[in-house]
Amino acid sequence: MNLNVSLVPFREEHISLTFEWIQDPDFQQLFLMRDRPTWDGHIKYFDNMLKDPAQRVYAILSEGRHVGNCGVKNISLTNKEGELWIYIGDPRMRRKGIASHATRLLAAKGFIELGLERIIVHVADFNVSAIKLYKKLGFIEVPVSDNSKEWTNRGCNIIRMELKKQT
Numbered sequence: 001m002n003l004n005v006s007l008v009p010f011r012e013e014h015i016s017l018t019f020e021w022i023q024d025p026d027f028q029q030l031f032l033m034r035d036r037p038t039w040d041g042h043i044k045y046f047d048n049m050l051k052d053p054a055q056r057v058y059a060i061l062s063e064g065r066h067v068g069n070c071g072v073k074n075i076s077l078t079n080k081e082g083e084l085w086i087y088i089g090d091p092r093m094r095r096k097g098i099a100s101h102a103t104r105l106l107a108a109k110g111f112i113e114l115g116l117e118r119i120i121v122h123v124a125d126f127n128v129s130a131i132k133l134y135k136k137l138g139f140i141e142v143p144v145s146d147n148s149k150e151w152t153n154r155g156c157n158i159i160r161m162e163l164k165k166q167t
């Protein structure tokens with residue numbers, strides 16, 4: 001299927017639809033959101049993200065339509081690693097291969113544009129779709145690092161996976 005997937009820098013115009021997507025309780029559980037989203041909190045969250053030099057945030061477009069978001073956070077140019085996240089906001093747009101395309105595009109940006117050598121993901125052990133997606137793209141499960149404080153007390157087991165730059 002020609003999905004014509006592209007990534008564009010996340011901008012203000014992408015905020016409202018994103019706020020609609022994150023109201024879904026299933027999404028909140030899969031994406032391990034701890035707080036119920038409020039509009040003010042949402043604006044502040046993206047404002048902080050876009051100002052953070054250790055992050056890159058993109059809107060995912062398919063056929064020119066905004067269908068999800070993705071990004072790399074905790075970018076360390078010293079360790080040459082960064083942490084990838086992704087979601088397809090509208091459940092009807094899932095299972096079409098869009099996240100596979102977008103993750104490949106984002107990983108290429110990480111490896112080529114940012115010079116990373118390793119891309120990490122953290123995922124809840126019950127998130128079968130995401131685990132399958134990452135495995136399909138070559139991510140390998142590794143032990144959760146002791147430094148990953150962000151991922152403690154989430155009420156579930158967290159799996160850490162890594163994709164290394166092909167040499």
Ligand SMILES: CC(C)(COP(=O)(O)OP(=O)(O)OC[C@H]1O[C@@H](n2cnc3c(N)ncnc32)[C@H](O)[C@@H]1OP(=O)(O)O)[C@@H](O)C(=O)NCCC(=O)NCCS
Nearest residue numbers: 030086087088094095096097098099100123129130132133
């Ligand atoms: C995980 C997610 C990003 C996958 O997006 P997607 O566009 O549906 O993924 P794709 O269509 O590219 O599918 C890629 C692979 O993932 C797996 N997969 C995706 N959805 C699946 C499902 N519902 N059940 C089982 N496997 C699934 C399949 O292996 C699939 O490959 P295949 O179609 O060749 O079998 C999407 O389900 C989502 O946004 N979930 C909510 C947020 C989230 O969990 N993000 C990840 C947090 S770490």
